[in-house]
Amino acid sequence: MLSSRKSTTPCGCPVAAFQKMISGKYKLRIMWDLKDGPLRYGEIRTGLLRGAEGTQEIAPRVLSRELKSLTHSGLIDRRDYGIVPPKVEYRLTRRGRSFVPVISAIRKWGARHLSEVGDGETVDRIAAE
Amino acid sequence: MLSSRKSTTPCGCPVAAFQKMISGKYKLRIMWDLKDGPLRYGEIRTGLLRGAEGTQEIAPRVLSRELKSLTHSGLIDRRDYGIVPPKVEYRLTRRGRSFVPVISAIRKWGARHLSEVGDGETVDRIAAE
DNA sequence: CAGCATCCTGCGTGATACTG
DNA sequence: CAGTATCACGCAGGATGCTG
Numbered sequence: 001m002l003s004s005r006k007s008t009t010p011c012g013c014p015v016a017a018f019q020k021m022i023s024g025k026y027k028l029r030i031m032w033d034l035k036d037g038p039l040r041y042g043e044i045r046t047g048l049l050r051g052a053e054g055t056q057e058i059a060p061r062v063l064s065r066e067l068k069s070l071t072h073s074g075l076i077d078r079r080d081y082g083i084v085p086p087k088v089e090y091r092l093t094r095r096g097r098s099f100v101p102v103i104s105a106i107r108k109w110g111a112r113h114l115s116e117v118g119d120g121e122t123v124d125r126i127a128a129e
Numbered sequence: 130m131l132s133s134r135k136s137t138t139p140c141g142c143p144v145a146a147f148q149k150m151i152s153g154k155y156k157l158r159i160m161w162d163l164k165d166g167p168l169r170y171g172e173i174r175t176g177l178l179r180g181a182e183g184t185q186e187i188a189p190r191v192l193s194r195e196l197k198s199l200t201h202s203g204l205i206d207r208r209d210y211g212i213v214p215p216k217v218e219y220r221l222t223r224r225g226r227s228f229v230p231v232i233s234a235i236r237k238w239g240a241r242h243l244s245e246v247g248d249g250e251t252v253d254r255i256a257a258e
Numbered sequence: 259c260a261g262c263a264t265c266c267t268g269c270g271t272g273a274t275a276c277t278g
Numbered sequence: 279c280a281g282t283a284t285c286a287c288g289c290a291g292g293a294t295g296c297t298g
Binding site: 023024025056057058059061062065084086 | 290
């Protein structure tokens with residue numbers, strides 16, 4: 001039954017596409033860190049550890065996955081210097097750069113409306129409109 | 130040392146908080162649909178089906194979860210009319226409303242840079258900066 | 259240094275059936 | 279109508295250990 005074809009993202013929800021594209025805990029952070037210029041694999045890794053003291057090290061497998069995904073999405077570009085010891089840099093593509101403002105918007109909103117809530121714990125319902 | 134406090138979401142990543150808050154396939158879409166005014170449970174459900182032909186019906190459990198999560202996050206408000214047959218409306222809170230522009234930014238970016246890519250399938254790497 | 263190979267686990271998501 | 283109760287499954291994400 002039509003399982004083969006899903007035609008995902010019909011047209012009514014670029015949001016869904018967006019969500020899939022940046023799904024993953026680190027993608028947005030990676031892009032944000034990259035906005036200041038190219039970074040090497042290790043630098044990205046280190047960067048992701050800042051502000052995450054409880055966290056151990058990011059599993060290489062995971063980081064690698066994220067980077068590949070972003071590369072595949074055309075948001076970042078991988079530059080391998082092909083030397084030893086290895087040196088690989090990641091940088092935002094044009095498309096990726098165009099996305100930075102969006103992340104910026106998200107961060108600004110977060111800064112104003114979440115302050116430091118975010119962990120998923122009781123947001124002290126300010127709800128009541 | 131510098132902080133015995135775990136201080137989740139240290140400060141360097143409101144993005145992470147944001148991601149958690151809107152994690153879930155429908156949250157953003159729900160909010161977007163809600164921007165035009167209050168909707169009932171069933172209406173939201175129906176709305177989510179638009180543009181998702183391969184998709185079956187959204188599992189009540191899932192939708193319920195999303196709605197609770199959003200309510201808990203203070204982005205939407207649940208209004209139970211307490212009558213039979215049941216009538217419940219969901220609407221954006223002030224905070225939720227403030228978030229709409231962000232979604233808008235996402236949609237705009239998506240419309241311009243993803244068109245209809247999103248499925249996760251070969252984005253035909255436009256990469257090369 | 260920049261990864262890849264393997265195993266394991268939690269939870270987000272879906273499907274179905276039932277209720278106030 | 280607006281949900282809750284169960285069962286099941288795929289996959290993101292973490293932990294090691296190894297390599298060119």
